[in-house]
Amino acid sequence: MQPSLASGDPTPRARVQDEIRRDIIFGKLPAGTRITESSLATKYGISRVPVREALRALEVEGFVESKPFAGSTVSEIPVDDADDLFAVREALEAATARRAARRAAAQFSAGGPDTQWWETRRELAAILDEGDEAVASGQVELLPELNIRFHLGVAELSRSSSLTALLRQIAGKIEWLYASDVDSRGIRSWAEHRGIMAAIDAGNAEAAEQGMAAHVHGSRSGYLSRFKEKDANAM
Amino acid sequence: MQPSLASGDPTPRARVQDEIRRDIIFGKLPAGTRITESSLATKYGISRVPVREALRALEVEGFVESKPFAGSTVSEIPVDDADDLFAVREALEAATARRAARRAAAQFSAGGPDTQWWETRRELAAILDEGDEAVASGQVELLPELNIRFHLGVAELSRSSSLTALLRQIAGKIEWLYASDVDSRGIRSWAEHRGIMAAIDAGNAEAAEQGMAAHVHGSRSGYLSRFKEKDANAM
DNA sequence: CATACAGCGATTGTATTCAATCTCACATTT
DNA sequence: AAATGTGAGATTGAATACAATCGCTGTATG
Numbered sequence: 001m002q003p004s005l006a007s008g009d010p011t012p013r014a015r016v017q018d019e020i021r022r023d024i025i026f027g028k029l030p031a032g033t034r035i036t037e038s039s040l041a042t043k044y045g046i047s048r049v050p051v052r053e054a055l056r057a058l059e060v061e062g063f064v065e066s067k068p069f070a071g072s073t074v075s076e077i078p079v080d081d082a083d084d085l086f087a088v089r090e091a092l093e094a095a096t097a098r099r100a101a102r103r104a105a106a107q108f109s110a111g112g113p114d115t116q117w118w119e120t121r122r123e124l125a126a127i128l129d130e131g132d133e134a135v136a137s138g139q140v141e142l143l144p145e146l147n148i149r150f151h152l153g154v155a156e157l158s159r160s161s162s163l164t165a166l167l168r169q170i171a172g173k174i175e176w177l178y179a180s181d182v183d184s185r186g187i188r189s190w191a192e193h194r195g196i197m198a199a200i201d202a203g204n205a206e207a208a209e210q211g212m213a214a215h216v217h218g219s220r221s222g223y224l225s226r227f228k229e230k231d232a233n234a235m
Numbered sequence: 236m237q238p239s240l241a242s243g244d245p246t247p248r249a250r251v252q253d254e255i256r257r258d259i260i261f262g263k264l265p266a267g268t269r270i271t272e273s274s275l276a277t278k279y280g281i282s283r284v285p286v287r288e289a290l291r292a293l294e295v296e297g298f299v300e301s302k303p304f305a306g307s308t309v310s311e312i313p314v315d316d317a318d319d320l321f322a323v324r325e326a327l328e329a330a331t332a333r334r335a336a337r338r339a340a341a342q343f344s345a346g347g348p349d350t351q352w353w354e355t356r357r358e359l360a361a362i363l364d365e366g367d368e369a370v371a372s373g374q375v376e377l378l379p380e381l382n383i384r385f386h387l388g389v390a391e392l393s394r395s396s397s398l399t400a401l402l403r404q405i406a407g408k409i410e411w412l413y414a415s416d417v418d419s420r421g422i423r424s425w426a427e428h429r430g431i432m433a434a435i436d437a438g439n440a441e442a443a444e445q446g447m448a449a450h451v452h453g454s455r456s457g458y459l460s461r462f463k464e465k466d467a468n469a470m
Numbered sequence: 471c472a473t474a475c476a477g478c479g480a481t482t483g484t485a486t487t488c489a490a491t492c493t494c495a496c497a498t499t500t
Numbered sequence: 501a502a503a504t505g506t507g508a509g510a511t512t513g514a515a516t517a518c519a520a521t522c523g524c525t526g527t528a529t530g
Contacts, residue, residue, distance in 0.1 A: 010303045011513065013291075036481070047515045049284060052483085053291045056248075060295040062400045068245045069482055069521045078397040084330035085397060091326035095319035162313040162320060162408055165297045166401065173397055246483065271511070282485045287513085304491045304512055 012046050017054035019044065024063050024074055025176045033074045035064060061169055063176075078173050082227075085177075086220035089170045090213055092163060093151065097196060097212035098205045099158035105203025117157065121201075124153040128197060131190050143190055148175060150193055154212070157200065177223070189219055248285035251275070252292055259298045259309055260411045268309045270299060296404055298411075312415050313408050317462075320412075321455030324405045325448055327398060328386065332431060332447035333440045334393035340438025352392065359388040363432060366425050378425055383410060385428055389447070392435065412458070424454055 020040065023029045037048045037055070044051070055072050058064045066072040078085065107117060127150050134142040148171050155164040192215045199207035255275065258264045272283045272290070279286070290307050293299045301307040313320065342352060362385050369377040383406050390399040427450045434442035 013513075014303075038481075048482090049287075049514060049516095052284075053288055053513095056288045056292045057295045060292050060400075062397060065396075066482095068249075070523090071481065075396070078395070081395045081397040084327075084334070084395065087330060088323060088327050088398075088401065092319075092323050095322060099319070160313070160316045160319065161300075161310070162297060162316040163323075165295075166323065166404065169401065169404075248483075273511075283512090284484055284486095288483095301512095302492095305493085306511065 011050070012044070013050035013053050016040070016044050016046065016050060017057055020054060020058060021061070021063055021172065024058075025172070025179050027179065029074050031074050031076045035072045035074065037072075061172060063172070077176055079177060079227075081173070082177050083220070083224060085170055085173055086216065086223065089167070089174065090216040090220070092167055092170065093154070093216050094209045094213040096155040096158040096160065096163050096167065097200065098209035099160055099163075100154050101200045101203055101205040101208035103157060103159055104200050105205070108203070117159075120153055120156045124150065124157070124197060127153060128193060131193070135187050135190060140187065143187075144175060144178060147190065154196070154200065186222060189215070189222070192218075246285070247279070247281050248288050251279050251281065251285060252289035254279065255289060255293060256296070256298055256407065259293075260407070260414050262415060264309050266309050266311045270307045270309065272307075296407060298407070312411055314412060314415075314462075316408075317412055317458060318455070320405055320408055321451065321458065324402070324409065325451040325455070327402055327405065328389070328451050329444045329448040331390040331393040331395065331398050331402065332435065333444035334395060334398075335389050336435045336438055336440040336443035338392060338394055339435050340440070343438070352394075355388055355391045359385065359392070359432060362388060363428060366428070370422050370425060375422065378422075379410065379413060382425065389431070389435065421457060424450070424457070427453075 020029070029035070035055070037051050040051045040054075041048045055064055055066065059066050059072070062078075063075055064072045065075050103117065107114065127146055131143060131146045131150070134140065134146065151171060152164065152168060155167045158164070192211070196208060196211045196215060199211050255264070264270070270290070272286050275286045275289075276283045290299055290301065294301050294307070297313075298310055299307045300310050338352065342349065362381055366378060366381045366385070369375065369381065386406060387399065387403060390402045393399070427446070431443060431446045431450060434446050
């Protein structure tokens with residue numbers, strides 16, 4: 001699996017894949033835009049082959065749609081699916097938080113040092129500090145990126161590659177939803193992260209699960225209330 | 236998006252991708268197996284380029300893991316994630332069933348004929364008939380494939396490509412779990428499909444959602460009870 | 471005037487070729 | 501003897517070249 005939190009991409013293919021995804025999420029490539037492989041190849045200074053590989057991956061991720069011999073286009077922003085995506089994310093992240101807490105508890109009871117776990121845990125601490133600093137200095141525009149990294153970090157602590165992969169996809173969609181309309185998430189939402197992290201560190205699976213579920217649920221409510229005038233059918 | 240139910244794959248890349256996935260799910264490629272691009276290329280009589288594209292897609296799908304310049308290996312069967320995967324699937328499919336029912340209701344109230352919807356609906360009817368026939372003739376080995384097609388068909392009725400894509404991935408994992416240990420699913424489980432379909436057709440969103448949730452929940456319980464002796468830690 | 475269709479430019483899909491990197495065995499050193 | 505450095509072979513990553521298909525325009529035809 002590619003390094004999820006710190007993306008030190010060694011190959012052009014991975015780098016281009018991330019670049020295209022970002023361009024889609026942040027609106028540089030609007031929905032419906034036709035994507036030609038040649039243009040991307042020349043734009044990033046590489047050949048078509050790695051571009052094609054990136055497109056195949058992004059197709060599975062749901063950001064582009066391709067038809068054989070007809071080319072690729074940017075997918076529609078899943079705004080109609082927002083409510084359901086949040087619901088799935090709630091179930092998903094409740095599971096990752098619970099598992100992360102379980103694993104933290106196991107960390108003190110027995111077994112080796114598990115350097116990988118501590119590495120991720122340390123990274124999460126840095127993310128929390130960075131986010132607090134961003135809040136203190138008023139740079140709320142940094143929060144969305146940090147928010148994703150925090151949640152993916154918790155998923156990584158859960159040591160479930162399946163759940164982490166699923167969250168990565170849903171998180172991408174959620175980010176897409178936010179970025180298309182609003183530039184930053186709430187500050188209060190960020191503050192809840194500390195509590196979740198504390199529950200995980202304490203090995204309290206129930207508290208971690210419920211804390212994460214409430215956190216995501218609140219995020220969902222915030223999102224829906226913000227856009228309720230646009231989507232009257234949502235709920 | 237690729238044709239999900241009837242997979243008429245025009246390009247070798249898509250065909251090989253499906254073939255590799257099947258080989259992984261049904262154990263021909265055990266977990267941890269090292270995959271070299273050349274071997275797959277010669278095996279399927281194509282060059283390495285489409286094989287690489289297939290591998291990039293399967294990597295996102297979670298069936299293989301790759302490290303730059305080091306090659307790809309078959310991922311571990313997500314047996315530890317089974318419980319959580321079922322939980323996520325329950326939330327996911329409850330949403331697709333509810334949306335499918337909503338869309339069915341809208342079908343009669345207003346709007347054009349929506350041939351695409353009816354096409355999928357007709358395909359679902361055929362799947363149900365096929366499954367019943369398989370049950371009647373004792374060919375339970377056909378049920379897993381039909382089961383996936385039914386659930387993906389409902390997702391397609393929901394007209395949410397995001398949810399459908401997510402379900403496709405989770406369904407792949409679930410199938411992987413089943414195929415690795417047990418050859419067929421229960422007959423009773425199949426019989427529940429008719430009720431869900433009826434709720435969708437009636438446009439009864441609540442009944443569809445709850446029926447699907449109960450169906451998936453029962454499937455989860457059945458799976459866990461069957462393997463509870465192997466995984467004592469799974470709840 | 472609407473319509474079918476043939477040709478052509480553009481684009482995608484694949485094959486081939488070359489460059490970059492990793493793995494692993496083996497020799498060397500402490 | 502254990503650890504470390506080194507080089508050959510194998511494998512992946514990417515670039516280029518070629519084949520197959522699509523979409524569109526322009527024309528001929530009823």
